[in-house]
Amino acid sequence: MRWKLLLPGVVLLAIIWLVSFVTDQPLKGVATEESARPTADLDDSVQKVNTFFARRWASEDLQPVKTAGELSVLRRIALALMGTVPSLEEIRAFEQDSGPDRLQRWTARYLHDQRYFDYFAERLARGFVGVEGGQFIVYRRDRFLNWLSGQLAANRPYPELVREMIAGDGLWTDEPEVNFVMAGYDDGEGFNKNKLAGRAVRAFLGQRIDCAQCHDHPFDHWKQNEFAGLAAHFGQLKLSPVGVREDRDLKFEVEDRHTLEKKVVEPAVPFGDQWEPTEGTRRERLAAWVTHPENRRLERAIVNRVWGLLFGRSWIEPVDDLPDPPGEQIAGPNVEGAKHPKALKAGEPDLLDLVGADFREHGYDLRRLIEVIVASKPFLLESKSEIDDAQRLDRMKEHFAIFPLARLRPEQIIGALYQASSLTTVDQNSHLISRFIKLTRSNDFVKEYGDLGENELEDRAGTIPQALLRMNGNLINETIDAKPFTASGRISQMSPNAERTLELCYLVCLTRRPTSEESDYLLPLLKKVRPNQRGQAVEDLYWTLFNSPEFAWNH
Amino acid sequence: MNLTRRDLLKAAFASGVSIALPGLDLRAAEARGNERQKSLIVIWLAGGASQLETWDPHPGTLIGGQTQSIKTKLPGLEIADMYPRVAEHIHELNVIRSLVSKEGDHERGTYLLKTGYRPDPTLIHPSLGAIASHELPDDKLEIPAHISLLGSQYPARGGFLGEMFDAFKIYDPSNGIRNLKARVGDDRQQQRLKGLEVVSKSFQAGRRVQVENTLHQLTVERALRMMTSEQLKAFEIDQEPQAIRDAFGDTQFGHGCLAARRLVETGVRAVEVTLQGWDTHANNYEGHKTQAKELDPALAALIHDLRQRDLLASTLVLCIGEFGRTPKINGVGGRDHWPRGFSCLVGGGGLRSGVVIGETDTEPQAEQDANKSTALPHDPIEVPDLFATILRQLGVEFDKEVLTPIGRPMRFSSGKPIERLLA
Numbered sequence: 001m002r003w004k005l006l007l008p009g010v011v012l013l014a015i016i017w018l019v020s021f022v023t024d025q026p027l028k029g030v031a032t033e034e035s036a037r038p039t040a041d042l043d044d045s046v047q048k049v050n051t052f053f054a055r056r057w058a059s060e061d062l063q064p065v066k067t068a069g070e071l072s073v074l075r076r077i078a079l080a081l082m083g084t085v086p087s088l089e090e091i092r093a094f095e096q097d098s099g100p101d102r103l104q105r106w107t108a109r110y111l112h113d114q115r116y117f118d119y120f121a122e123r124l125a126r127g128f129v130g131v132e133g134g135q136f137i138v139y140r141r142d143r144f145l146n147w148l149s150g151q152l153a154a155n156r157p158y159p160e161l162v163r164e165m166i167a168g169d170g171l172w173t174d175e176p177e178v179n180f181v182m183a184g185y186d187d188g189e190g191f192n193k194n195k196l197a198g199r200a201v202r203a204f205l206g207q208r209i210d211c212a213q214c215h216d217h218p219f220d221h222w223k224q225n226e227f228a229g230l231a232a233h234f235g236q237l238k239l240s241p242v243g244v245r246e247d248r249d250l251k252f253e254v255e256d257r258h259t260l261e262k263k264v265v266e267p268a269v270p271f272g273d274q275w276e277p278t279e280g281t282r283r284e285r286l287a288a289w290v291t292h293p294e295n296r297r298l299e300r301a302i303v304n305r306v307w308g309l310l311f312g313r314s315w316i317e318p319v320d321d322l323p324d325p326p327g328e329q330i331a332g333p334n335v336e337g338a339k340h341p342k343a344l345k346a347g348e349p350d351l352l353d354l355v356g357a358d359f360r361e362h363g364y365d366l367r368r369l370i371e372v373i374v375a376s377k378p379f380l381l382e383s384k385s386e387i388d389d390a391q392r393l394d395r396m397k398e399h400f401a402i403f404p405l406a407r408l409r410p411e412q413i414i415g416a417l418y419q420a421s422s423l424t425t426v427d428q429n430s431h432l433i434s435r436f437i438k439l440t441r442s443n444d445f446v447k448e449y450g451d452l453g454e455n456e457l458e459d460r461a462g463t464i465p466q467a468l469l470r471m472n473g474n475l476i477n478e479t480i481d482a483k484p485f486t487a488s489g490r491i492s493q494m495s496p497n498a499e500r501t502l503e504l505c506y507l508v509c510l511t512r513r514p515t516s517e518e519s520d521y522l523l524p525l526l527k528k529v530r531p532n533q534r535g536q537a538v539e540d541l542y543w544t545l546f547n548s549p550e551f552a553w554n555h
Numbered sequence: 556m557n558l559t560r561r562d563l564l565k566a567a568f569a570s571g572v573s574i575a576l577p578g579l580d581l582r583a584a585e586a587r588g589n590e591r592q593k594s595l596i597v598i599w600l601a602g603g604a605s606q607l608e609t610w611d612p613h614p615g616t617l618i619g620g621q622t623q624s625i626k627t628k629l630p631g632l633e634i635a636d637m638y639p640r641v642a643e644h645i646h647e648l649n650v651i652r653s654l655v656s657k658e659g660d661h662e663r664g665t666y667l668l669k670t671g672y673r674p675d676p677t678l679i680h681p682s683l684g685a686i687a688s689h690e691l692p693d694d695k696l697e698i699p700a701h702i703s704l705l706g707s708q709y710p711a712r713g714g715f716l717g718e719m720f721d722a723f724k725i726y727d728p729s730n731g732i733r734n735l736k737a738r739v740g741d742d743r744q745q746q747r748l749k750g751l752e753v754v755s756k757s758f759q760a761g762r763r764v765q766v767e768n769t770l771h772q773l774t775v776e777r778a779l780r781m782m783t784s785e786q787l788k789a790f791e792i793d794q795e796p797q798a799i800r801d802a803f804g805d806t807q808f809g810h811g812c813l814a815a816r817r818l819v820e821t822g823v824r825a826v827e828v829t830l831q832g833w834d835t836h837a838n839n840y841e842g843h844k845t846q847a848k849e850l851d852p853a854l855a856a857l858i859h860d861l862r863q864r865d866l867l868a869s870t871l872v873l874c875i876g877e878f879g880r881t882p883k884i885n886g887v888g889g890r891d892h893w894p895r896g897f898s899c900l901v902g903g904g905g906l907r908s909g910v911v912i913g914e915t916d917t918e919p920q921a922e923q924d925a926n927k928s929t930a931l932p933h934d935p936i937e938v939p940d941l942f943a944t945i946l947r948q949l950g951v952e953f954d955k956e957v958l959t960p961i962g963r964p965m966r967f968s969s970g971k972p973i974e975r976l977l978a
Contacts, residue, residue, distance in 0.1 A: 195676075198676060208676075208677050318960075318961050321677075321961065382761075383762060383765070384760065384761025384762045384765075385761055385762075386761065388763060388764060389764075390764045393764050393765065397765075404765075405762070405765045405766070405768075405769060407769065448733070448734075450718060450721070461717060461718070461719060461768070461769055461770035461771075461774075462769060462770050462771050462774040463718050463719055463721065463774060464699060464719075464723065464774050464777050464778050464781065465723065465724070465734075466774065467771075467774040467775045467777070467778035468733075468734040468735060468778045468781075468782070469734050471734070471737070471775070471778060471779075471782075472734040472735065472736060472737060472738055472782075473734050477738050515757050517753065517756070517757060518753055518754060518757055521749075521750070521753045522750060522753065525746065525750075536743070540739075540743055540746055540747050540750065541750065543747050544747050544750035544751045544754055545754060547747075547751050547775070548751060548754040548755055548758060549755055549758050549759075549766055549769060549771035549772070550754065550755075550758040552771065553769055553771070555758075555762075
């Protein structure tokens with residue numbers, strides 16, 4: 001019977017072993033130094049972007065602000081690519097890394113991280129399929145996300161992904177890219193081919209031609225019949241409970257808004273007829289037209305979108321309503337004209353064209369595109385300036401002579417909160433229990449914080465429910481709780497002194513060290529507490545840092 | 556140590572862009588009649604109430620079903636007999652029986668009936684309450700100016716006016732408001748806020764304009780103001796005499812309507828109270844009888860109470876849902892979606908009263924599909940016209956054109972006020 005006495009001890013040992021096992025697991029998906037090297041020959045491309053901005057700033061009579069510290073750039077990169085702040089572990093490694101081009105190497109490292117595949121897939125999916133709910137849509141969206149995440153991991157050329165999304169046939173499960181067609185679901189109304197066509201053109205060509213479904217575009221040149229011709233490419237798409245296929249017997253009918261009569265519309269493209277092959281299914285022909293190398297709208301749209309996801313603000317806004325490519329005026333009013341804030345100066349190249357061409361010439365490599373933008377001058381600038389004149393600052397922001405402040409998405413807030421509640425890197429493989437908590441809690445949080453949906457790149461200000469949630473919500477309260485295994489708990493117990501405590505809290509929450517003014521105020525507070533109140537003091541500090549604008553805004 | 560909200564705020568924002576804290580302006584809250592700023596209460600019948608089982612019954616006809624009608628205080632007006640108490644007060648409002656729309660889907664219909672515009676893939680229009688709180692600001696107010704009670708799937712939004720004008724959502728007012736209590740005692744809260752001031756200040760260095768544009772500070776201040784505001788008492792419906800609470804009914808919806816009255820009295824610009832459960836595709840009659848048990852006392856008490864407190868002249872009341880229900884009763888005793896001829900109640904706020912607009916056919920296209928029918932009720936009223944009427948009456952320039960973030964100019968309402976309803 002003596003073994004019974006040992007039982008609690010055995011259980012305890014087992015738990016300790018389990019905990020250490022899950023926490024010590026090598027981080028799968030985190031690339032080794034070998035595979036995560038920066039892409040070669042980036043310099044020329046980066047130089048092109050820098051030259052563009054040097055000229056633009058000169059012609060706009062703008063002085064760019066100073067270059068930001070590398071740690072704050074690292075924070076931007078982590079937030080943009082992985083939806084989280086760098087962990088203390090990563091900050092330490094970064095600071096000890098004394099090799100050249102440290103930021104470029106860390107960008108490459110993050111671009112090979114599972115967190116990037118998953119997070120960036122979700123960001124791109126917003127533009128591709130939206131965020132609509134409904135049970136089976138959620139399920140299909142999930143399959144779609146897994147597929148997209150896999151494509152990012154394999155870093156497949158972008159036009160291949162687009163072709164598969166538009167023209168794919170097959171089962172929801174076996175060919176998850178076909179789940180793109182769920183972008184055509186209208187809650188309650190079922191499947192709508194017009195909606196799908198509108199979404200495809202917006203997502204892949206950056207044109208809001210779907211306004212033209214009901215009326216001509218307010219200030220562009222799209223006509224209703226042009227929209228109908230595009231939509232007719234989806235006219236033979238047939239949905240079944242298990243997947244997508246093409247049915248050549250289907251006709252695409254449109255109701256005339258005046259006579260209410262139905263008429264059959266044949267597929268047609270509004271421009272670039274020569275890019276559309278005559279062979280293949282309607283969707284295959286559309287896919288070939290959309291991704292034709294001469295159809296510059298494809299590369300311009302994805303460059304603008306990726307730019308937006310990295311800066312929190314796209315080069316041209318809204319992200320999916322781009323003017324015609326320069327020199328390719330189709331018809332109608334000249335949208336290159338003076339009214340557009342990004343209007344070109346005489347002889348000046350167009351940024352989207354320039355980066356787009358570079359993207360195409362380098363094999364439509366998404367990873368490389370991100371590396372180029374992140375290494376270029378605008379991304380490295382500070383988000384602050386001596387200038388206090390709102391109008392001038394607006395112009396600087398417009399031309400990226402200053403890094404724009406952008407509100408963090410709720411997922412980024414959660415990602416940052418979770419990361420800040422741990423001293424080691426929290427990633428997809430870190431242990432299952434916390435991941436489970438993360439999923440369930442984060443969804444509630446996202447709901448309460450307010451999801452921006454597909455309009456996530458619009459300029460938004462904070463709201464009162466958000467402030468209340470950050471100050472008094474459950475998630476924050478539990479995250480800052482100074483328990484033995486939370487970061488705040490560990491910092492309060494293990495720091496040798498108050499200076500160290502303060503520095504760690506700042507690094508973990510804000511990816512920087514306190515300023516002397518901050519230390520002057522906060523250090524005495526930490527110093528005066530009795531040892532048994534240290535946990536509380538760290539909780540208060542965490543609360544303060546979490547509620548600061550610096551935490552909730554990308555800078 | 557017990558800090559007042561003023562102490563807390565002073566401590567927190569002594570050197571920030573601190574905004575002057577106006578006291579409770581009792582005079583403004585006490586103003587009555589024409590002296591008072593207009594407010595709006597929307598009673599939202601989520602799912603789409605049947606016109607035939609509410610304000611437009613047709614007993615004894617092919618389409619009338621089991622519903623009988625009763626006389627009301629307004630001579631000549633009869634409504635469904637499930638609403639004996641509303642019948643006593645309906646003469647204070649107006650009845651429109653001929654609303655028409657083309658949106659027969661819940662989400663799209665809700666969009667139209669909350670914004671006055673059909674859904675548009677390129678922008679989101681603001682709801683009535685958002686426009687009202689945007690155009691008629693009140694800096695004496697410490698709680699949100701636009702409030703949605705009892706939630707719904709598609710709460711009123713700020714749309715292109717910005718998320719600040721989204722309705723502040725309170726799912727169950729009798730359960731308190733989420734995230735409104737500080738997690739620590741006053742001492743620690745004060746310490747936290749002082750720290751926040753220091754940390755915010757260093758972020759503002761070199762970013763004054765940008766940080767101001769984020770409204771971060773402002774929303775924190777307003778959240779703090781709200782957390783400690785006396786005006787939160789508006790939610791404490793148990794402060795009301797038992798007789799009044801009984802009149803509204805001891806239901807969530809009754810509590811919501813009572814809270815709405817208290818909120819408006821406090822100076823809130825727009826309140827939406829949702830009553831779910833109208834989507835009666837089966838057993839329409841029984842379903843509507845159940846619904847009426849909640850709506851009848853609450854709506855009647857709301858009108859009565861506003862009148863008693865001389866708040867009716869300054870409070871517009873709109874009782875509406877996303878569409879009506881088919882004249883034809885389906886195989887399982889239900890009625891389906893019907894946007895071509897449905898009813899609403901609207902009144903107060905200085906509108907005329909006792910006007911009945913429109914008439915639906917007693918034997919209309921009962922056999923026809925709701926979506927295909929092009930027949931209209933007599934004297935059809937388009938939704939945008941109803942919205943123009945309400946906005947105008949609230950004192951909003953209803954046809955004002957604003958530039959949306961995508962650069963497309965848009966009027967608050969595309970309709971024209973319904974002259975017959977204007978006093």
